[in-house]
Amino acid sequence: MCGIIGIASNKPVSINIINSLKKLEYRGYDSAGLATLINNFINEKKCSGRVDELEKILFKSPSDGNIGIGHVRWATHGVPNVVNAHPHSSKNVSVVHNGIIENSDELKKELELKGIKFKSQTDTEVITLLITEALKNSEPLVAVFSILKKLKGSFALGIIFKDFPDIIIGARRGSPLAVGFSNNENYLGSDSYALKSMTNKISYLDDGELCILTENSVSFYDSNLKKINKKIHIVSKDENISDKGDYKNFMSKEIFEQPITAKKCVNEYIDSIKKDINIYNFPLEPKKIKKIILIGCGTAYHSCLVAKYWFEELTKIDIEIDIASEFRYRNIKFNSNNLYIFVSQSGETADTAAALDICKKNNVKTCAVVNTIESTIARNSDWVLPIHAGPEIGVASTKAFIGQLIVLYILSLKFSSMREEIDKKIYYQKIKNLEKLPNSIKNTLLLEPDLQLMAKEFLDARGSMFLGRGCSFPIALEGALKLKELSYLHAEGYPAGEMKHGPLALIEEGLPVIVIAPKDKYFEKTLSNMQEVIARGGKIFFFTDNKKELISENIRFGLRITNIDNFLSPILMTIPLQLLAYHVALLKNCDIDKPRNLAKSVTVE
């Protein structure tokens, strides 16, 4: 993952580098660092931990310099400590890197044979030392260009040079890199978001391209080192997102923002006067779509899983879902009558972006369901359906998941109507129900005190299970994912019907088992599966919309979620699961917004 920044200016840059690094912390928060050039000397400051630490170091010992690079790290090669933190500098060159150099061991051996010594365990130091060697015979751009050919893997690079104090060189392959333009100041950044407080004029490097920045010029080069022009995009203004208001953390703020997220999303896609769905400009005529393939990672993959049930119930289209890291290496048979939908909050997830690239190479139609409309995945797709959730800061995805579900549900309804596969009356009723969703989410959030109570029951647990059938199965997966990533408690999500095929062996006296059972066609079956768990001592937390079944001596806790439409129950059932994970993590004193070992945007494979 990691985030990089570079600034070439006519005034000192370290404060702006720190501010941009704070915005990039969603990409990694193991360690941070910056390097500026002062009197032909590379001045490096690094720390393990967060950007706040780096800021303290800088406060005690300020770093001048009108040119500089900065980095936040999510460790791949080497433990997160000061030595492995970026930038990686030699006497002549300093490098920040996002990505992974897959042949770094091989290159390291070659350099070591020449007597060159390494300080860190990182793959990035190889780049620094290769450039340092190449600079003996060439000027910076040619030196960088010549060594890039030796690198296997992915990179976005920012490089400064002791003897060329006016320039920053940027290069990309695989990992995104944006360039920002301003007066007497130009920028490099992992994304436009990091640059937005300084400029709204952005260009994006494509794979294989390089750039040279000075305080008042930017030059771009293609993969043959031929000078090129790049389009300048005007991006939206910076949103002030640093304010948590009265909330303890961003995650709770984002959970409680979900009625607004839902309202924005519904308002965006439903014409409140015509009471119809206003999605147009389809890349493929809906009646001609043979198959839809939904692709994502993590929570976004779970929304694809839920959508599969919706599309299958509402349309006759064949549906396939895939995890992006699997899709990109499968031997896929592409078909121009298929629609490939990519779901991603950040729009920068490396596996999802790579899967999209493969589709593009095979000339099939693609659609992005994203939160960040300026992202790589959005820019590279034929069709973009934004989810309008606003910036999501907490690493664990909450409101973006709800936004993804709403957009995918609306799309499935629209397709079913355009293909004349749904009764018109039912279609319009479903739209009415959707309009009630924001308020239902609001009411579901009122259940928080019950979930606070339930959370206590998880404190001494050795693990937990989440069960559901149909649409509730992916919600069980999502509930388990939220609990494990936030509270570090082992949690498994299963289709309830699978229990007797193995996982039942895990049930022991007092093991918390969350059963998600809306009153749908699976309800009775789920109850039977629950009885099998009860018979083996599982402690049941029963989430339903059916009041009658709540009272049973074998159910430790029952929670009733008022439902408005069976198709919307996965959305409403998600809310208490988010709150449960949140409160378990809070009781365990976990770092809720930045869980250990994770990052908000997974920009490496």
Ligand code: F6R
């Ligand atoms: C979990 C979570 C992750 C992301 C996944 C994909 O709470 O946030 O599982 O959903 O890394 O990220 P995006 O949606 O940005 O592609």
